[in-house]
Amino acid sequence: MYDEEWLVEAARHDRQAFGQLYDRHFDAIYHYVARRVGDEALAEDLTAAVWERALIAIERFELRGVPFAAWLYRIAGNLIANHHRRARLVSFVPFLPNAIPGAESGADQIDERTAVREAFQTLAEGDREVLSLCYHAGLTPPEIADVLGCSPAAVHKRLHRARQRLRQQLEGDHRVIAH
Amino acid sequence: MSSPTRPPFDPNDPIARWLDADACRPPRPEFRAALRERMVTMPIPAGVPVDAPLIGRVMVRPLPTLVAATLGMAAALGFLALRSAGDLQPATPLPAPAVVRPAAPPPSTGEERPVAAERPAVVAPNVVDRAAAPVLPAATTPRVLRRGDAIAAPGAAGATDVKAIDPPASSAPAPAAQAAPPRRHVKGSGSRVPEPTAPPAVANVTAAPAPISGPVLPPEPLEPTAAPPPAMPTVPIVPTPAP
Numbered sequence: 314m315y316d317e318e319w320l321v322e323a324a325r326h327d328r329q330a331f332g333q334l335y336d337r338h339f340d341a342i343y344h345y346v347a348r349r350v351g352d353e354a355l356a357e358d359l360t361a362a363v364w365e366r367a368l369i370a371i372e373r374f375e376l377r378g379v380p381f382a383a384w385l386y387r388i389a390g391n392l393i394a395n396h397h398r399r400a401r402l403v404s405f406v407p408f409l410p411n412a413i414p415g416a417e418s419g420a421d422q423i424d425e426r427t428a429v430r431e432a433f434q435t436l437a438e439g440d441r442e443v444l445s446l447c448y449h450a451g452l453t454p455p456e457i458a459d460v461l462g463c464s465p466a467a468v469h470k471r472l473h474r475a476r477q478r479l480r481q482q483l484e485g486d487h488r489v490i491a492h
Numbered sequence: 493m494s495s496p497t498r499p500p501f502d503p504n505d506p507i508a509r510w511l512d513a514d515a516c517r518p519p520r521p522e523f524r525a526a527l528r529e530r531m532v533t534m535p536i537p538a539g540v541p542v543d544a545p546l547i548g549r550v551m552v553r554p555l556p557t558l559v560a561a562t563l564g565m566a567a568a569l570g571f572l573a574l575r576s577a578g579d580l581q582p583a584t585p586l587p588a589p590a591v592v593r594p595a596a597p598p599p600s601t602g603e604e605r606p607v608a609a610e611r612p613a614v615v616a617p618n619v620v621d622r623a624a625a626p627v628l629p630a631a632t633t634p635r636v637l638r639r640g641d642a643i644a645a646p647g648a649a650g651a652t653d654v655k656a657i658d659p660p661a662s663s664a665p666a667p668a669a670q671a672a673p674p675r676r677h678v679k680g681s682g683s684r685v686p687e688p689t690a691p692p693a694v695a696n697v698t699a700a701p702a703p704i705s706g707p708v709l710p711p712e713p714l715e716p717t718a719a720p721p722p723a724m725p726t727v728p729i730v731p732t733p734a735p
Contacts, residue, residue, distance in 0.1 A: 332532045339528075343519045357523050361530075368531055372540075448508055476507050 321381050325372055335364065338382050342389055345450040349393045349441070359396065363389045383459035386450065390442060390460065397438070432482035440475035447472055 317337075323330035342363055347356035366388050367374075374384060433441060446457045454468040461468065542552045 328532045328534070332528060335528050335531055339524060340519065343524075347519075353517075357519070360519075361527050364527060364531055365534075368534060444507075479507055 317381055318376055321371070321374065321376060331368060331371070334381065338385055339364075341382065341450055342385050345386060345445065346389050346393065348445055348449040349389075350396065355396070359389070359392050362392055366392070379459045380456065383452075383456055386446065386452070386460040387462075394438075428483060432479055435482050436475065436478055439471065440478055443468065443471045444475050444479065 457468045458465045
């Protein structure tokens, strides 16, 4: 944590320090954006926009107990929301299944993924955001609270409701059997 | 902040298993390297980023912006001060207005145009204030002149006010006929079209000198408009002796 604070302080005037922050968080930001938008080219554009905005605004970034990654996720969430607002396109389309490392190529697996994808699309934007931050970005509830600007208890409540809605969607379709 | 590779959830969670099944492919290495190179080589923005409404994000430096704004405001105030001072005191004094005096009234020909009645009484010394003039008695009803009638000189015996110059040639005008505008017959229309509403021409021939009620200004002495020609040099004629 102290190392990251030092890097952030150095990155205000040193581009090499900013490069180290980039190496640390690039994959996480890219995966988060890619799962939210479902398009590889669009994910690259939005990821580049996230880092450019972070580079410009790092002068104003203040370390007040909020991790640097939470700040990046917040920038990414704002850009994704702006993109969805402009394009009126809310989608959660994963990449090709054959690109998933270690993924099974069975028909049942593909069918299950399709059902999950469709059920995920039917959720509200807030439910998709909190589920994506939890299960795709791998953030803990306190970290999600830093990103969303709410309390950890509120994150727990939102996660619980989002899971319930996703489960109802999947069990209602009778295509995915809950274990 | 946790690493994205660490699962923050229970692996036995079915939702986690479902969502984890939608793992995406890693980013392209060339994209990652190119973006990193761009981030590292991008110059450090100097100033405060400001999102302008039309031109987008601009970087504003505080000190140069304050200095430029101060200088610009001082220049604008100086310009306004100089401009207001220039309005109060013109650089070149205006020339004195030329005194225009009315010329001598032309000799009266006994006939004036009706426009003369509209002149104010104080413009020319010989104009009578008609508003204050007494009303003539009924016996002195204006006589209508016809074409070719001789107009008596003002002040002569029998001269009266003449109101209309070109009356209808039928007979003496009745008062009602004078009031109604003369009609004009339009060929082919079958109807009579009234004349334009312009008042009839009035010959403002004043026979009897009406009493002047307004102040009558004495005619001012005329100023010589041009210097008199120089006298010709007188050359004495010396008679030549006869041969």
